[in-house]
Amino acid sequence: MADILKIGGRDLTSRLFLGTGKFSSNRLIPEVVKASGAQVVTVALRRVDMDFQEENIAAYVPGECVLMPNTSGARNAEEAVRIARLARAAGCGNWVKIEVIKDNRYLLPDNQETVRATEILAAEGFVVLPYMSPDLITAKKLAEAGAAAVMPLGSPIGSNRGLKTKELIRILIDEIPLPIIVDAGIGRPSEAAEAMEMGAAAVLVNTAIATAEDPVAMGRAFGLAVEAGRAAYLAGMPEAAEYARASSPLTGFLRD
Amino acid sequence: MGAGKLIIILNGTEETVPEDTTLEGLIRSRGLKPDSIIVEYNFGLVKRDSWAGIVLKENDRVEILRFVGGG
Numbered sequence: 001m002a003d004i005l006k007i008g009g010r011d012l013t014s015r016l017f018l019g020t021g022k023f024s025s026n027r028l029i030p031e032v033v034k035a036s037g038a039q040v041v042t043v044a045l046r047r048v049d050m051d052f053q054e055e056n057i058a059a060y061v062p063g064e065c066v067l068m069p070n071t072s073g074a075r076n077a078e079e080a081v082r083i084a085r086l087a088r089a090a091g092c093g094n095w096v097k098i099e100v101i102k103d104n105r106y107l108l109p110d111n112q113e114t115v116r117a118t119e120i121l122a123a124e125g126f127v128v129l130p131y132m133s134p135d136l137i138t139a140k141k142l143a144e145a146g147a148a149a150v151m152p153l154g155s156p157i158g159s160n161r162g163l164k165t166k167e168l169i170r171i172l173i174d175e176i177p178l179p180i181i182v183d184a185g186i187g188r189p190s191e192a193a194e195a196m197e198m199g200a201a202a203v204l205v206n207t208a209i210a211t212a213e214d215p216v217a218m219g220r221a222f223g224l225a226v227e228a229g230r231a232a233y234l235a236g237m238p239e240a241a242e243y244a245r246a247s248s249p250l251t252g253f254l255r256d
Numbered sequence: 257m258g259a260g261k262l263i264i265i266l267n268g269t270e271e272t273v274p275e276d277t278t279l280e281g282l283i284r285s286r287g288l289k290p291d292s293i294i295v296e297y298n299f300g301l302v303k304r305d306s307w308a309g310i311v312l313k314e315n316d317r318v319e320i321l322r323f324v325g326g327g
Contacts, residue, residue, distance in 0.1 A: 019327025026325070044326025047267045047319065048293060056292035058323040070326050086321065089301040090294040157327070184327075206327030 003234065005201055007179060008095055008127030008148050010066055014039045015196065016226040017068070017181065018219070019206025020057055022158075028215050029060040036219035040066045042097055042204070045083055046073065058092070068129065070097040077116035084121050096121060097151070097183075098130040107157040111138040115145055122146025131183050134168035139176045150176055151183035151204065154195065158207040160187025163194055173199045189218075189225030196229025197237060262314045273312060280307040282318065294321040 005012040018038035020029055033041060041061045061067055069087035074080035077100065084096040098121070100113040114130045115138060122128045127148045132138055134152035142150050152169050155161035162185060163169065173180045179201030186192050192203045205222050212218035260275040266282070273282060279297060283290060295302050296319035297310060312318075 020325040021327045023325060042327055043323045045294070045321055046324045048288065048322050050267070050286055054322065054324060056289075056323055057325050059292070069323070072326050086294060086296060086301055087323075090323075092323070204327065210325075 003230065005179060007129075008066075010039075012039050012066075012202075013037075014223070014226075015202040015230055016192070016223055017042065017183075017202055017204035018209065019204060020061070020210075021206050022210040023215060024210075026055055026057055026060045028210075029057070030062055031216045032209060032219035033062050033065060035216045036209070036223040038065070038219070038223070040068055040095075040202075040204075042068045042070050042206070043092075044070050044072045045087055066095055067092050068095040068097050070099045070131075071117070072099045072101070074100050074117075075102050076100060076110075077113045077120065080113070080117040081120050084117075084126060085124075088126070094125060095127045095129065098128060108133055109153070111135060114138075115141045118142050118147050119145040122148075129181065134165045134172055136168075136171050136175055139172050143176055143178050147178060149179040149181050149201065151181045153184040154182050154191070155185030157184045159185050160208055161185050162187055162191040166194075166198070169195070169200070170198055189221045192222055193225040193229035193232075196226055197232045199233050202226075262312065264312055264315065265317045267319055277312045278308055279310040279312065279318065282312065283307060283320070286320075288320065292322055294323075295319070296321065 014037040016036055016038050017040040019042045043057050069092050071080035071083040080098050080100050098114050098117045100110045101107050102110055109131050111132050114132055118128050118130050129149045129151055130142050130147050131151045139150045155164040181202040182195040182200045183204040186205050187208045195203050209215050209218045261272050263270050290304055298317050
């Protein structure tokens, strides 16, 4: 039976979401999408810099992908809502990653404003995926507010420090009846696999792929790791034990 | 009339533009590719086909935005 992740009316076969920040060239993006198998791709919305004109990154995201604008740059719910509405009106579809950040050192999200923005946007028909600090009560509020998934951070954005919040994420996976997507901090494929083994529905990876020496090869590595971790979760992993449990018969070779 | 100037707020900064400048004219004067940008005029998104019909007025607020890389 196919293992499908259903979000916002889409049937996803890949559980790796890809962020598009920090690539040395936008031209890498379609190649990374292909190598990683990612079907959901995030972008940000910003004022045009009149002195330094860039390209429109959305043009580099293959058409079959779900384009998920984030609300990065928003410092409160109202700004997040404004960005989301603009992105949708610009033809970006109705998915949005809510990101409300006031803390510039650790880039930790404001959970309370994130809940408020989720309420407003879910009521307007958006498929809302809120980025949050892993906290059970907030996650419950996000679910009540109509979030399509909940995206707890593993460690601070871009830090490559892995699943520092593992125990809190585990609680969300156990308690919240929505897909839990680990977003931020995943620095290596083994950490993506670990999140998937725990039962995360997906992971969102950006920095670890975009800033690798070979982003296309790293995209493939993450795609494989996510698949492996998911397969292990579905296979049902045995518990860890303190002492050895013999894999071979414990009798002597020729004697009892 | 005719040779007058007016001040608008473009991406948060005051800019002086000639009277009778349209939104379309403003965008072209900045060398922006229409396909690559999103334009908000006085807090409402305006589609490309209406840019030519909007004549800028004093204190108008124009935001020109674009999708960029982000995670």
